Amino acid sequence: MKNKDNAHFFKGILVFVMMIGLSCCQSHSTPAPDPGDQFVTATSESTASILPSVSAETDLTAEDQETEIPNECLICHSDQQKLIDTANPVVVLESESSGEG
Amino acid sequence: MAPLEPWEKVLVEAEAFLDTIHGYIPCQECHQGEQSADKEVAHTDLISYPSDNPDKTCGECHPNLTTFADNSLHAQLDGYWTVLETRGVSQDHPPAQEMFGNHCAGCHASCGDCHVSRPTSVDGGFIDGHVFNAEPSMTNNCTACHGSRVGNEYMGKHEDLKADVHFRQGRMTCVDCHTGHEMHGVETNCQDCHENPEADVITPSDHRYDGLQLPSCESCHAEVTASNDGILLHEEHNSKLSCQVCHSISYTSCDGCHVSLSESTGSPIFETEGSYLGFYIGRNPIQSYTRPYEYVPVRHVPISTSSFDYYEAGMVSNISAKETWVYATPHNIQRFTPLTEICENCSPADTCTNCHGNREIFLTIDNIAPGEVNANRNVIVDVIPSLP
Secondary structure, three states: OHHHHHHHHHHHHHHHHHHHHHHOOOOOOOOOOOHHHHHOOOOOOOHHHOOOOOOOOOOOOHHHHHOOOOOHHHHHHOOHHHHHHHOOOOOOOOOOOEOOO | OOOOOHHHHHOOOHHHHOOOHHHHOOHHHHHEOOOOOOHHHHOOOEOOOHHHOHHHOHHHOOHHHHHHHOOOHHHHOHHHHHHHHHOOOOOOOHHHHHHHHHHOHHHOOOHHHHHOEOOHHHOOOEOOOOOOOOOOOHHHHHHHHOHHHHHHHHOOOOOOOOOOHHHHOOOOOHHHOOOHHHHHOOOEEHHHOOOOOOOOEEOOOOOOOOOOOOOOHHHOOHHHHOOOOOOHHHHHHHHHEOHHHHHOOOEEEEEEEEEEEOOOOOOEEEEEEEEEEEOOEEEOOOOOOOOOOOEEEEEEOOOOOOOOOOOOOOOOOOHHHOOOEEEOOOOOOOOOOOOOOOOOOOOHHHHHHHOOOOHHHEOOHHHOOHHHOOOOOOOOOOOOOOOO
16 A cells, blocks of 8 residues: 555656746636645546556556546446346356245 | 345445455455456456455455454354254264354345455445445345344334334444444454543353353443443342343244245255244343343254254254254334323323233243253243242
8 A cells, every 4th residue: 555655656757847947838827726725636527537447567657647548347337237147147146945034 | 125236246346346445456466357348357357246255355355354354253154053063063073064054144244244345145246336345234234134133123124023222213233233343253452442441352252142141232322331320120130131032022033934945946945834923032042241131031052953854964963952942132122112201191101011911022932842941941931930
């Protein structure tokens, strides 16, 4: 878990520096993110904003920081219809047991 | 309990889950598998129940708990083997191991079976969209397994029998009495939290009625122990009776469970000879310093000499080594029961005859199956207590 924390920390620093740099080029000002927000991995907006599930060993590039890596696990498992469509067929077996269990 | 639809079992409430500390952990850290939009690829080497190996998952953050929980009664089911071995079923005997694996091991409870999903023994499924709950749910966790006796009694699901007053009026759930200490099997130094505890250390139990009486009624109803609460019946009986003798009502007993495998599907099945409601006071078979009572409610357990004959004839080779009417703590407590009710024009002393001289409520030899008399010799009430 420590390695993950370190990875998140450096990722956060990198994102913060890039956003400061990008904000200088923008004609409209945008609020500077609180560095602490970089550690927040959840938003309440949409499943598309589910942050990447990235291992500690991955070195994130600048390109990765600009586009979130989708968490395919959650994209599927938070979609009721998709779960219904991909569910294995259920075979209902009549119980042959009798009496209190 | 109604089964969940397949999609319901695995639907993650992303918004809620990602807002929790466990939501920070990448899915694959616990579940392995692969990041892919294709289900088959994504489920490569998938671990559906990571907490079945708690040292590698839950234990990374909760090492103090998993170290002990792995040896708890819920995890190891030691209580089953304790009574099975007493009756001659050896844990080292392959047919017994096969029987146990098919019919008993399903009650094994992992961390996830209490804290994130329904137990696998009732087909599993997320309770709260993968959010981890510190307190297990009474309906989705505890009584999912402990349902046919404790759950039904506690929640008043038997016709004409009230729910336990702790539930009905106290709105208490299982965890209000059965704490995490007990469930996790943690060796506890009482002085860490309590002043003047009854003991210095609570060691994990070999079975549920082993060791200190935890939980105990007196923990909350201390005035009863002191025998100065002004209630004549308490002062007269003191520790001769367990609290449940006077304060519980009819509960479930079961006869003769036989296990086997289905000829058509190979699935484990069971057949119980019968289940019935009743109230029986017997002599305390496990009398001790912590359970000093002379009389306690007793419940018949569904063991018979032929219970496991499918696996090996006569596997229960010593059924008489332990009583089949066992010490019971029915979870259907009432303040007023048939034993404590006072009729309208009676004096308080008239309640004595609700019990004294009343053969109907005692476990006598007439209640014992012919082949079980010897097993229950320490429980049978030979002489109905009369009024002093």
